[in-house]
Amino acid sequence: METGVDTLAEVIRRQFGLEKQDIRTCSPLTLAYIGDSIYDLVIRTKVVEEGNCPPNSLHKKASSMVKAHAQAEMIEKLLPDLTEEEQQIYRRGRNAKWPKMLPCMITGKPPEWRL
16 A cells, blocks of 8 residues: 555544454454445445435345345355455354344344333
C-alpha cells in the first residue's frame, strides 16, 4: 500500500478510537457475526449493481442470496482460493454452536408475546 494512504480499517479505528485487534483472538461466533455483515454488504452491492429497481425487489433478491444454503454454495467456490489459515478459521466458525437457539429459529414461527 502507498505511504500516506490509510486503509478503511485504519480510518474507522481512528474515527471511533479503536485499537487494532488480532482477529485470530476472536471467537468463531464473533467472526461469524462480522462475516455475516460483510457478506450481506457484498450481496447488497451486487444486487444494486445489477440494476435499479424497487426496494422490495432488491430485498427479495438479496434475501435469496444470503440464506444459509446460498452461503454454503459460495464458500465451496471460495475455499480453493483461501490460505490454509483462512480455511482453518472458516472451519472453526462453521463448527461453532450458538449457545441457545431462539424458538422462532427452531419452529419457524414468531414468538408469542404476552403482557
